[in-house]
Every structure is written in structure tokens, then in C-alpha cells.
Amino acid sequence: MKGKARPPDGNGPRPPDGRPTLKTIAFMTGLGVTTVSRALKNAPDISADTKHRVQLVARQVGYRPNRAGVRLRTGKTNVISLLLNTDEQLMGFISDIIYGVSQELAGTPYHIILTPYSARSDPMDPVRYVVETQSADGIIISRTEPHDARVKYMTERQFPFATHGRTNMDIDHPWHDFDNQIFARNAVRCLAERGRSRLALLAPEPTLTYYRHMTEGFAEGLAASAVTEVPFRSVWVDQPIDDIRDRTAELLRRAGRPDGIVCGSGTSAFALVSAIEQCGLALGEDIDVVTKQSTKLVQMFRPRLIVVNEDFRLAGRELARALMGRINGRPTAELQSLSIPGGVVEPPEVPRPATVSLDTRLTAAMPK
């Protein structure tokens, strides 16, 4: 007999903290822990009878596997990490993504952990941290770049991830994206149809992949409608709104000012409109603005804004679905989806707009 420091645990029905463990169930059923463990995961070498019995008891006592135990033994954390940039003006955008992700993860054992970072330090840091310490089974990132170091890093290490936005690398990975190219193209066409001929684009940061999509779509629109561009490339949607407003006002006071603006984010539309009014121009008369929106707030204020909805809850759901798919070894082709802008919502004739809700269709088939 090996000198036990204390007599072995009496195997009583429950440990002191009250939570049932495998041992509890083993004791109650008179089986061994191994059998219980295997019975709960429907292993083939356990008799159907035993499985039922074990599962019944487990349900009765409210058994839930101890996460630390599983994690220590298997390395599986049942956690997915949401990397989020904390220095942007996110405006409900984040909470919608979070909501979508958690919707998709409800009913699974997954927890969502937030890993905040600031662009002021190295964006690789949080990725490295999660991968190295294996603190999650997968990561969702946004602000994706054409050649994204994070994507390269995680791919090399075979660490599951999904990106909000696409890359331009020879790496095939799960992603979800909003089709900003179509958005910009349609926006230009819409402005052209309203007789606007001198258009500016308030684009995202040039380092991000969707900058390219948006500028390309914008250029295509210009070419198709024979309208001209008023360059407005020194300011981006993620900059502080005061800056955007000031630069916009500057633009509008210059000779040859635009009579139409395509705006890449709902938040910056506030700044645009503010600048327009500050310059004494009338939205919808002297100038039109087409913008993406994720809440109805902007349009509530200014019914004459032309808006296209971007559904971030959908994005959250799709990203979670893509990441889960990767973790479960599904083929990458199933894990890429593109959200097509539902269409441009033109301002209604009546001052009081009816609320317009748009379908957003996906190119990739949705299960169920």
C-alpha cells in the first residue's frame, strides 16, 4: 500500500462543491469512470442498455463536464476568441457582431472570449498570445488586409480562424464579407441616375482589403455612367469624426466640389452630413449622399440620405459558422460567404419614411 496522505475520497455521491463529476455518476451507476465517460459520448463498445442508464443519471444530476478537466487532458478549450480593435468608433457594430456570434454559438459548449487590442501596438500580439497559450480553439479577426500577417501566421500553425473581410493571398481560408464593390458600383449608378456628375468617395483605410473592393466598384460605376470623380482620398472612414467633418467641409468649399458622395460607413455619414449643412448646402438638393448603415439612426435624422443596409448580426453568425466549420474539419469552400447589398434605398417622397427592411442574400448556400 502506497502511503496515502489521507484516506481516499469516500467516493460519495458528490464532491464538496456540489457539482457531479464522472466519479459521481460512476458511483451512482456502479460502473467505472471509463465506462461512464465512454457511455456519455456514445462509444461503440458500450452496451445500449448501459448508455441509456448512464445518460439518464447524468441528466438527472445535471452533469456538465468540467471544462478545466477536458481542457487539460485534450487541449480543447471550447472557447473562441473575438479579436477586437478598441480604438475605433464602433457604434453598435461590435455589439451586433457579438450578438450574431453568440446567436450561432448558443446551444454549443463554446464560450466567447474577447481579446482586445489597439492598432497602436502590434496587431500580431493578440494573435500570437492566443495561439501560443492555446487559450482558444479558434479566432475571429476583422480589419483584414490583402496580405495579412495574422492570416499567414495562423495558417502556418494550422490554427483555426475566420476573417471578416477577404485577403489577396494564395491561402484559402474561411471568411465572411460584405460586397463593397457592388455597394460602391450601385451607389455611383444611383447618384448618376439622380443627375449627379461629380462624385467623391469616402473610402476605408487603404491598408484594408475592402478599400480595394470599394474603390474598384466606385471606378466601375464611374466608367459605366460617365460621371467624374472628385478626389477625396486623404481621409478614411475610421478616422475621428471631427477630422472627417473638417476635411469634408474643406472639400465642399473648394471649387469644383462634388455633388454626390459615396460613404463607406454609417458612422462617418454623420460627419459628412454635418459638414454639408455647416457649409450651407442642402442634403438631397445641392448634394446627395449614399451610405452604408447598420442602424436606422442616421436615416432617422436625415431621411434624405440614401442608404444601403449592412447587417452585422448576419456577419457575426456567418463568421461563427465559418469558424466552427473549420474547427470541425469541413471543407473551406463551405466556409466562405459574401453578403450582397440588398439594394439602394432611395429616400421616400413623403417626409416620413416607411421603414424599409432589405433581404441580404448570400452567395454561399446557408445550411438548414
Added chain:
Amino acid sequence: MKGKARPPDGNGPRPPDGRPTLKTIAFMTGLGVTTVSRALKNAPDISADTKHRVQLVARQVGYRPNRAGVRLRTGKTNVISLLLNTDEQLMGFISDIIYGVSQELAGTPYHIILTPYSARSDPMDPVRYVVETQSADGIIISRTEPHDARVKYMTERQFPFATHGRTNMDIDHPWHDFDNQIFARNAVRCLAERGRSRLALLAPEPTLTYYRHMTEGFAEGLAASAVTEVPFRSVWVDQPIDDIRDRTAELLRRAGRPDGIVCGSGTSAFALVSAIEQCGLALGEDIDVVTKQSTKLVQMFRPRLIVVNEDFRLAGRELARALMGRINGRPTAELQSLSIPGGVVEPPEVPRPATVSLDTRLTAAMPK
């Protein structure tokens, strides 16, 4: 010799996955794991010499304790759970709280886990889940009620938590709150000074504690300034903005409409202003609105809004600080803080407002 299935691990410098463990360091230093473990936490019975050596090696190899190991053995998760209601219009509010919390937690081993819930199901569910499964060391909740079942539950189980908002129970617990009573009182005074005499209040949901603070402050203001109230109690700040707008428009078209409104949230101010303009009234002339704001977006649009800043990042920091304090056993008195509204920012004379940044002082002393 007990029949080992496989020869014992060669104790090689590192396990296959590359992460150093206590064993790795024990091997490198020639010490036992126990010594290494104790040396790393500065136990008094380890010689200074050994401590230095162990800590040096640990730093060199980039040792980080395995969270699952610690958690399994000690029950400490190093996780705090942020409960969040997913059916509100949160508008950047959430991301600011998150930012504040993560700011405070940076440099600690704590991770932030999100536990979303919908008010449509039982708000106790997520609390019970976290407490029962011990999936976090502490919880931060918001939407606090005067008699909050969650507070009672967690207190009974001695589970650490902090609330955003106060309670009215005979339970002393960590909290952070914004002084909505002072806010409302000052708002009324401000409106009275501008010659407004018929005031309405857009209050929060009556079940929440801060409904009382805000209505009391409002009532005090009324009494002090001899202005009258126009009842507007069938609508709350957290309702869908379309509803708020519609009800406000209704109110404004009624005889004896208010000439001043105090608004309890930045988001709903959008709806108020929209309704005002829709009714053909001019903000700042026919009617004044005092509102809380957490971003500058509202005021950017309507410089004539009168605003008071509410800093949610500060709230996040304070909540995290309070919860950490509780977990570390500090006295509750240190863990309660009230954010005093910095003052009412009246609209500037010039059309283009300078950005006004307000101090927010705390009644409780801040450490450091």
C-alpha cells in the same frame, strides 16, 4: 515497479507542443517541480538565490502557467464574465464598457468572457450558469433593479460580482453608477434658466433602479424652479427608436406640449430630435432638449442639443476595479463609486461648437 504503460516522459526540456511547463523549468534548473512552483510565487521558504534563478529561467523560456492546470487544481478561472443584454440598442455603449474593462484588466491574467442573454428569457439563467459551472471568478451585470434577484442569488452564494447601477436592498456590494439624480436635477434647472416651463422626461424603464434616481432628480428640479411637468411616462429610453419617435411626436402634437425635454440616453435623443423636427418645431427655439451622451455623434448633428457626457469607458474601468477588489477581498466600501455629471454643456453661440471635454469626478477615492 508499477507497470507503466509507456516509459516515463524523458523530462526533455519541453513537451511536444513546445510550451514550457513547471517540469521544463524543474529540469533546466535541476530542482523539483514543487520548488519551482513555490519560487515563482515568491514563497517565503525558498532561498532568494533559488528564486532568482528560477524566475530568470522562467522568463527566458517564456513560461506561462497552463490555465487549465491552475483552474483544475485551484478552481480559479482567471476569467470574468460580462453579462450583456443583446436586445437593446446599445450603440457603442457596450464597446466602451468592454474597452474600459479590458483596459483595467490589461496586465492581469484575467480574460473577459461574454455571456449574452435576452431579456425575453429569464435574466437569472446566465447568472446561474456562470455560478453553477464556476466558469468565471466574477460577474459584471448591468440593468440593475432595486430588488435584484441576481444580486440576491450571487450574494447568498458568495459569488463575486459588481453591478452597473445601484440596488435598494440591505445588501452591500460593489457597484459603479452615474448620478442620474444630479443629472436630471441639473437638466431641469438648466431648462428653467433658459425660460422653459413645461418639461417632459424621457426616463429609463421603471423596473430599473436608475429610473428612480432620474425621476427623483427631475422632481427635485421641478420643485426648485417652479416649472411644471408634462407627463410622458409611457415610453422609455430602451424601447425601439421608432416607437420613441412616434410617441414623442404624439406628445408634441397634443395641446399643452412641453417646451423642454430631459432625455435619459444618447440614442433616444436621436428619436426625440427627429420627432421634434417632424412636427415642424425648431430645436433650441420652440423647444430645448437636455440629454446624456456617450459619443459626440448626436451633438455633431444638432449643435443646439444640450448635452451631459456619460463616460462608459470610465464605467468599465470602475466596474473591473470593483470586481477585482471583491475577488481580492478588499472591503466593499472601497468598491463603490459614483460618477458625478461634470456639468451641463450648453450649446455655444457660434454655429460650430468647440469640443468640450468634461471632467468626471468620483466620490470614492481612486487608488494610484
Added chain:
DNA sequence: GCTCCAGACTGAATCGATTCAAATGCGTCC
């Protein structure tokens, strides 16, 4: 009667950190 085998089940090791109880080394004191 014997072996062999499949089916059902289980003991014991394992993941990494903590901690109890004990061991070791060494200098002191009577």
C-alpha cells in the same frame, strides 16, 4: 475439455499546477 474470440467493462496513467507531509542538510547546544 480446451482454446479462442468478441463484447463489455475497468485500472491506471496522463495532462499541469498546487500543496501536504516529509526528507535533507547543517549548524548549535548541552
Added chain:
DNA sequence: GGACGCATTTGAATCGATTCAGTCTGGAGC
């Protein structure tokens, strides 16, 4: 010289779930 105390250090058990390598039972096959 031997017992004692002090400062250090360490083996082994422990947390809960998983899994390798068995064991045990009963029936089939020769």
C-alpha cells in the same frame, strides 16, 4: 556525540476527463 531546530527542498497526491492496455465473462468451435 547526539538530539534538536531551522532553512530548504521534494515526492506524491490531487483536481476531472480521457484513453491505452488490459481483464473478465460467456459462448462458439474443434
